[in-house]
Amino acid sequence: MSDISLAVEGLATRIDTTAGELRAVDGIDFELRRGECFALVGESGCGKSMTALSLLRLLPEAGRIASGRVLLEGHDLLALPEAAMRAVRGRRVAMIFQEPSTALNPVLTVGRQILEVIDRHLGIGGEEAKVRALALLDSVGIPDAARRFDEYPFQLSGGLKQRVMIAAALAADPEVLVADEPTTALDVTIQAQILELLARLQAERGMALLLITHDLAIVAQMAHRVAVMYAGQIVELATREQFFRAPQHPYSRKLFDAVPTPEKRSGELAVIPGQVPSLLGEFRGCRFAERCDEAFERCKWVAPSLVALPGGHLSRCLLREKGPAAPPGEVTVLAGKRSSTAGESDVLLDVADLKVHFPIRRGLFKRTVGHVKAVDGVSLQIREGRTLALVGESGCGKTTVGKAILRLLAPTGGTVRYGGADLAALSGEDLRLRRRAMQIVFQDPYASLNPRMRVGDILAEGMRALGVGGDEAGRAARIGVLLDQVGLPRDAVERYPHEFSGGQRQRIAIARALAVEPRLIICDEPTSALDVSVQAQILNLLRELQARLGLAYLFITHNLSVVEYLAHDVAVMYLGRIVEQGTVDEVLGSPRHPYTEALLSAVPQIEGQRRMVRLSGDLPSPANPPAGCHFHPRCPKALPECARDWPETARLSPTRTVNCLLYRASSAASIN
């Protein structure tokens, strides 16, 4: 028996669309070895999910496999009749999907869904199957498996659901596990747990794991071998060590450059111009040629084949015919242009003790029986021309803070001082006219632009409402300037949002915010829906605008690498409260609060590993937060008195505060 468990040969998948035939996967070859984690990396639209679905023959209605073979232990899966294929799926090749909330059937208990797999593939029923299912739940790290067995998916958190899905996938002991972006929908601390679990299970069971992801850091942490996909083809294939030492395809190199890191803080991020080409129709030359800095004349006419380099490294690039490229040079670290000390600019916005509580109503007369304390006493200051990053896991209330500052939600208590007025207390016309000062850019560029309005109308709307830009002609001129500022062509005015790509739409959203000349822009995860190369474009734009216009940003995100690149100050939120606040260097460089430490250690890194601080469990519900310090049930350093009171704010330096009992003594000492 060879050690190759699954081999893909010349796989090509076509999708019929109204616009024509889409070559989603265009002739790819790779093999999965037993006990190996093989990562398939690429941006959205490059065909990596279609590859996974083709392996299992789970393509959508309009898709079909045009050619190729998928050999599982030497038997071609594509030649099997559908009935035989059903016996392969789940039994020998299992799949984990991205979205745990939709991949489980909401009306069946967790146990039933696992028993179903065991019954279908192993023919085991009754008590024996239940014992097996409980053992599985246990092995994927679900605490109190016996109780969870009889629960419904809605009673579980996202991380637990993903664990259940993994348990169901592993129920029949498959040889190959396909994981399609298994952690993209999860928070970083949960992501760390799941990745660790996958790595452990794979090692224990000797499975082959096909990991599909867009995150190079996850690849660095998990994979043994890596394939980079671009426009339906594999453009580079190498072992992890080879790939991360010296990527051999210009696209891979660009991807690395586009990832924001602290070292790149002072300069611009590399961007890949343009976007992934449409996969309709034929290609003549290299698919990446249009976006490639190193392209030369031949690239346009000659489609490159995979060039074998020493060590079995493959690269689909004409340049590599002359030999391998050297490892990329060190990133030149310029002296930090950014001021890392606060206090030199004026305070623009002063939020004190902000509270947003949502009442929980029950019963016939909708009596209030409790409150979800989404934001519970948040204080922060944003200074002119600086960026404050608000960091935390989903559900911690960071978006609610942003919306409450903008008065898109009514705060329950606290003050939001801007220019001498308390925005939290204003209403009606007073509030409306003050909206000019602050604007927001949302996460999803597809939901944040009205599809029925032309770009020109979208940009003019706020100016009209707030009387900016004088008359119609003045506004039209200003729209032209705005489009220049965000790097869009001026003829965009007449077009509708659907004619633009995600990154371009986000530029329109930024231009809309800029239209009323705000001093502060609240950016609510503005890049998390974008690919890494497009994310780099938007981050560059935001920094450029800050330098040019002196804008302040409140940057709400869960992506810490973006924070390191963009922010001056950081506030870390946990369950409606800020637990640590300070400059980027202070907080990310030497985190003090145990939660910050855990959060930072959970972020996968491309280079080197941080010491992992493992967090158990999930974020508790803000409707019923733990007593005392909200973090203490998960805190590895918790003291007995943590359960009693919310810790006072301890000031560790002029710019830095921590809310943790561990620093009470030290702060008292430093004050004395």
Place this chain on the structure above:
Amino acid sequence: MPVLLATDVLVWLLVAAAAGYALYCRRHAHLAAPWARVFRSPPAIASAVVLAFYVGVGLLDSLHYRPQLPQKADGGQKAYSVEVLSVLDWSLAHLRGRNEKTYSAPLAIRSFAREQVELPGGKIAREFPRLQFGGAHLAKEEHWASDVGWRVFKGLGFAAAILLAAAIGMRILRVRWPEVPWHAAVWALGGVLVLLMPALVLSGGYHVLGTDKVGNDVFYQALKSIRTSLVIGTVTTLVLLPLGIALGIMAGYFRGWVDDLIQYVYTTLNSIPGVLLIAASVLMMQVVIDRHPEWFATAAHRADAKLLVLCAILGLTSWTGLARLLRGETLKLSELEYIQAAHALGVRGGRVISRHILPNVAHIVIIAMVMDFSGLVLAEAVLSYVGVGVDPSTSSFGTMINSARMEMSREPVVWWALATAFCFMFVLVLAANLFADAVRDGFDPRVRVGALAKAAA
């Protein structure tokens, strides 16, 4: 003298509005695209052709006038008949005036009932007398078959000629709009013509679909009923739409007590049995109308007022479904980020509704409108059957069915009035439903094929 009935005004306003909407759509890509999708579906094209026939008849029947009476010798001022006629009546004059005494079967030349006839010899016999008009031109009864055959043949000849012209026209249209399935249009047109042309030719000498109890031509009645159905189906939406849109969006957008109030209103309205509520309101309004004959110049005006009142009442009682749909959609939309961005930009509530919410629920309104149409046509039939529908002098499918109900128990059975009403209404509702389905598929973003492109990611 032209006469403008209230419903005429509304019908023509609707036509103008539809034309305006079509022009508006042509200029806005996001509106034109779903309609283009609708007209790419063969069932939609076919049903549009059938609907066009109905609409054509209905519009001809919506141009009313009072004919001038013959000038008196003294040359006084012109006098007009009290009878209000429409262009359809004028073009079908041969059908309108020629009433028999009572029932006669389709294409019959003799009455359906025996009568006592005095024979030349003075003897009295009971026999089926010849009809006054049906087949009166035939010298001998044996010629009936050949005459009918010839007329059908002539009708088919006309149909073929028109169809040929249409097929040639289609080739030209295909160059301009190649993606529209014109063959479906031609097939549907063929179907309509093959039935209609022989019927028209035959109606010159016979009662194609027989006569009813008082001798009226059933074919003529059915054609007249079309307008009633269309008016009910479209004018009602005029009442229903503003209510449904305004209340639905207000409930979803303002929430709080506005939402509670509107929800209570429509929940209450929904819990009263529909027919009961409508019957009570209609009867009340009819009493008011009957008590004030001085409000109306002619009987036609009065009948028209009753029709209008029926539309209004149907509209007032059936906006709840649309309001509920729009409330839900507005609730969803107002959580969307572009609406939040508008709030952050200080855009006022009214503008948010008109610029952001209304255009984004427009597809639901269109879908609801075409889906409601057939329901309303059927509702009218039910109400008229119960006896609370239109004025008895207005022909409608409901009144036709109502008067045909007793005839079903006769022996031999008088089937044609019921069958005619059934077929006309069935074709109308079927076409409307098929069209509505295509509209829903075209407008509903969830059924778009575009989802595939997303799946490819």
